[in-house]
Amino acid sequence: MIGANAIEVVGRGFTSHVATPFDGPMIDSSCVFCGTCVQVCPTAALLPVARLGKGREWELKRTKTTCGYCGVGCQVSYAQKNGEILYAEGAPGPSVNGETLCTKGRFGWDFASHKDRLTSPMLRRDLAYEMGITDEPWELSDKSPLAVRKPDVNDSFVPIDWDTALNLVGEKFAETAKAHGPDAFMGLSSARCTNEDNYIFQKFMRAALGTNNLDHCARL
Ligand code: SF4
Ligand code: SF4
Numbered sequence: 301m302i303g304a305n306a307i308e309v310v311g312r313g314f315t316s317h318v319a320t321p322f323d324g325p326m327i328d329s330s331c332v333f334c335g336t337c338v339q340v341c342p343t344a345a346l347l348p349v350a351r352l353g354k355g356r357e358w359e360l361k362r363t364k365t366t367c368g369y370c371g372v373g374c375q376v377s378y379a380q381k382n383g384e385i386l387y388a389e390g391a392p393g394p395s396v397n398g399e400t401l402c403t404k405g406r407f408g409w410d411f412a413s414h415k416d417r418l419t420s421p422m423l424r425r426d427l428a429y430e431m432g433i434t435d436e437p438w439e440l441s442d443k444s445p446l447a448v449r450k451p452d453v454n455d456s457f458v459p460i461d462w463d464t465a466l467n468l469v470g471e472k473f474a475e476t477a478k479a480h481g482p483d484a485f486m487g488l489s490s491a492r493c494t495n496e497d498n499y500i501f502q503k504f505m506r507a508a509l510g511t512n513n514l515d516h517c518a519r520l
Contacts, residue, residue, distance in 0.1 A: 302400055306331035335406040339389050339399060348387035350410075355381050364391045367405040371491045372396060374405050385409050421465035422457035431468075434458055473509065482510035489516045 306329045310319045320329035338346040360379040367374045374397035377389045388406050390399035411417055423431075425438035440456075476484050487505040489498050498516065505514045 302332075302334055302336050304330050304332050304334075307337060333403050334401065335403070336390070336400045339406075351379065351386040354384075354386050360386065367401065368492045369404045369408065374401055376401060376405055378409065383413070385412055416453070418453070420459040421462060422453065423460045423465070423468070425456055425458055427468075428458045428460070433460060433464070477509065483513060485509050485511050485513060487511075487514040489514065491517055 306326070307318055307320055309316055310323070311317055320326060320331070326333075335348070338348055341347075357379075360381050362377050362379055364375060364377045367376045375391035375393075375395035377391040378385045379387050379389070388401065388409050390397050390401045390406075392399055423433065425434065425436070426440070428434045429437050438456075473485075485505070487501065487509075489501045493501070502514055505511055
């Protein structure tokens with residue numbers, strides 16, 4: 301399907317069927333698990349497991365966007381029902397990727413509605429106590445929570461609103477610049493941001509903070 305030569309029609313006549321070489325398991329084939337064959341399967345013999353039992357195709361809403369996993373910028377269409385993503389497809393039409401996606405773009409969307417996803421800025425509990433945001437004093441434990449159980453972000457942080465977070469960051473930036481100068485800062489940007497975000501980021505580092513200490517994950 302994508303040049304991996306993982307599946308092919310094998311056999312003759314009534315015994316012909318789509319299979320891997322020698323009918324072996326997919327894991328032993330050259331399949332890269334991109335899921336493109338699932339998207340183009342004309343008979344629905346292949347379907348995304350995540351959408352089974354979740355409704356009819358015409359009940360799903362589709363939202364086209366740009367995959368944020370890497371700088372290729374593939375166009376992806378998310379099929380959703382009641383705000384829940386059920387599967388992703390390469391968006392048809394002229395685009396960088398045609399209808400193909402790699403494994404990350406096609407299957408790596410479950411974080412969007414994951415219960416552990418952060419939906420607001422978080423502030424360390426000791427600072428929140430000092431600022432009067434919580435009335436529970438808190439100290440960093442000597443023992444790593446990893447040693448006893450899976451750590452929960454709420455153990456050490458409290459959610460705060462964006463205005464409070466941005467004001468606090470602005471104050472800390474000003475304090476640090478005053479005490480140590482602009483080269484006390486270092487900024488790292490990400491390929492998962494848009495070009496416009498990355499442009500604004502370098503502008504902020506250079507023009508607002510006054511340092512050229514910045515880099516981008518694509519160079520690391
Ligand atoms: S998942 Fe991708 S590589 Fe594997 S058989 Fe389907 S199209 Fe080919
Ligand atoms: S689908 Fe894969 S190749 Fe395309 S932008 Fe996303 S991560 Fe990059």
